[in-house]
């Protein structure tokens with residue numbers, strides 16, 4: 228937990244508050260001014276006047292949410308007023324942007340009069356694609372939301388009601404699964420009878436909980452039929468036919484204790500009264516009704532959730548509102564209806580039951596996350612939530628007729644959502660989509676490695692590849708059981724037991740006889756699963772191979788090069804990284820193999836990297852790097868690079884390549900074009916060829932560690948078959964990415980074999 232000083236500094240520095248408005252269009256020149264403002268801006272105005280739907284095309288309405296409060300129920304802090312609630316609303320704006328790339332204007336309205344509030348919000352309809360009402364006290368919130376929903380033609384969603392209902396509904400479904408109960412069997416106590424509590428109880432009833440099995444408790448005790456004090460129609464809806472009067476009475480033998488009230492409302496004695504394996508959701512913010520560890524100490528048999536991010540099972544509406552609004556706005560929905568909420572619940576409930584990506588595990592300190600009492604709901608930093616909840620909500624909107632547009636291509640929609648997560652996701656999504664069109668057989672020699680097994684499962688279940696794991700059947704099956712990873716769509720081959728072993732021994736012996744491999748040596752070498760896998764690739768049993776997680780790079784690559792040859796015309800194998808920055812993608816080569824490349828080698832690396840760039844739909848602009856710019860230092864090392872440019876241009880005159888040049892010349896347009904107007908690139912380079920391995924390797928690691936870049940690869944270039952070596956100890960996502968790339972390369976290989984060779988040629992000579 229941060230200190231008070233840290234919290235206040237966060238809100239104050241470097242500038243007060245948490246958000247700013249950033250223009251999305253250039254506004255530098257007089258021409259830009261004519262477009263952004265008068266006279267140009269008049270045209271979209273007139274168009275929208277004629278057809279209001281065009282506001283979604285010509286303004287930011289389609290991506291803009293109003294987060295609106297009157298500050299009457301700010302978190303569990305109570306009625307602290309509109310202004311004091313502003314940090315929470317700005318916080319919501321940050322979350323909308325961070326998790327769903329939605330823009331927010333936070334609006335704090337200084338009134339406690341519900342009708343005045345309604346009138347103000349109603350008039351804001353032209354500005355927004357949707358309205359997120361926030362922290363408005365009950366019962367006013369119900370009247371306000373019902374009225375605005377009726378009167379406005381854009382989604383109006385009171386997050387404290389429905390966000391909470393959705394997230395805790397998903398958590399309840401999973402808690403029931405884990406404790407072997409059905410919702411209709413549950414005895415539920417709800418502490419708090421405000422916005423969040425009433426809406427959540429309504430949702431529980433939709434999920435199967437019997438209304439007569441719910442007892443509400445508010446600040447005056449049990450809400451029973453006939454109670455007169457502190458009542459309103461919404462509490463009346465849940466008034467129970469019971470003679471219980473206190474929270475303790477109600478908790479006796481209950482299965483679920485749901486807190487949507489205030490800090491510290493539950494005691495350890497209270498928890499002792501609950502049924503066995505109770506479900507305790509203490510959701511008050513910023514402090515729960517009881518702390519997670521305090522509760523666990525007295526009820527180790529319980530499933531416990533709180534609203535806090537530093538305890539397991541954070542039931543917080545941050546898991547809902549960004550994605551629900553994203554889905555609703557993407558189909559220009561006029562409302563967020565019950566079907567859309569239920570779609571979100573079921574999609575959320577499903578995620579923790581699936582294998583969790585390593586990026587999520589890393590974000591939470593490396594602790595494994597498997598479906599169980601401490602993992603019933605996805606973590607907020609899990610990017611799968613955007614990709615699963617949002618399309619489910621959008622689909623439900625279309626199916627129930629509240630959408631103004633359709634999602635015509637669901638695959639393209641997922642791709643667009645991934646693009647919101649950054650360029651790496653976007654480029655990989657393209658490759659994954661390509662792989663899925665014709666998934667190829669990829670052999671994974673390290674079949675008994677947990678990361679490889681999980682990657683194989685992901686690739687198979689997503690239809691990216693048809694994985695073949697090498698290793699002992701029993702060991703792999705045991706590991707799969709331990710990891711809860713199904714083996715559907717995955718083949719296992721144990722080289723030691725396979726008839727292929729003898730077949731391959733003869734063939735490999737013939738291939739390596741002149742390299743000193745007698746029959747005994749060949750058998751010995753073939754026991755290395757990397758070699759066995761490579762023989763499968765060589766013999767066309769499989770389409771490609773990925774390995775290297777358990778070995779150093781040289782140890783992983785060497786055995787394969789003994790079996791799989793270089794492409795004809797290629798003299799050296801080399802390696803490239805795709806370096807993904809926030810705003811651009813660069814290719815770095817050679818960063819893995821050739822220690823001291825000659826001019827000829829550098830030219831070849833440039834040509835191979837250009838080819839790899841095109842494979843990723845990147846139009847290559849190649850900078851041949853050095854410490855010198857276009858001959859300004861006459862040194863043999865700089866001249867070696869200069870000569871490489873000449874050779875590469877001779878081999879492929881269509882290539883956009885230049886150098887030698889320094890890295891900043893390559894990357895900064897002003898330096899490149901103002902100081903060296905004769906350059907052949909014209910624009911900053913997207914392919915950087917390093918003069919030797921030391922600089923390439925150091926540069927990619929520095930960019931990865933200090934420059935915020937994500938490195939995809941290394942990808943091997945110049946080899947005759949689709950084959951890639953991953954970095955030792957890499958993560959599951961990278962293995963899946965490299966598998967997808969290998970599948971796409973295998974498709975390319977198949978296609979090219981039917982066509983004439985390129986500057987290198989591509990037929991497998993073996």
Ligand SMILES: NC(=O)C1=CN([C@@H]2O[C@H](COP(=O)(O)OP(=O)(O)OC[C@H]3O[C@@H](n4cnc5c(N)ncnc54)[C@H](OP(=O)(O)O)[C@@H]3O)[C@@H](O)[C@H]2O)C=CC1
Nearest residue numbers: 300302303365420421422423445446487511512534543544
């Ligand atoms: N984890 C999450 O995602 C979310 C958590 N919350 C939390 O839920 C809580 C309620 O929020 P919200 O519904 O918007 O607020 P409201 O003001 O609408 O409701 C508050 C309710 O709490 C009741 N209450 C207050 N003190 C007690 C007590 N000691 N025992 C029992 N009930 C009590 C009030 O009772 P009375 O009616 O008698 O005044 C009222 O019914 C807050 O702590 C909020 O932070 C809310 C939304 C999302």
Ligand SMILES: CC(=O)C(=O)O
Nearest residue numbers: 301302303387512544
């Ligand atoms: C999370 C939230 O919205 C609240 O506590 O009010």
Ligand SMILES: [Mg+2]
Nearest residue numbers: 302361362387
């Ligand atoms: Mg709230």
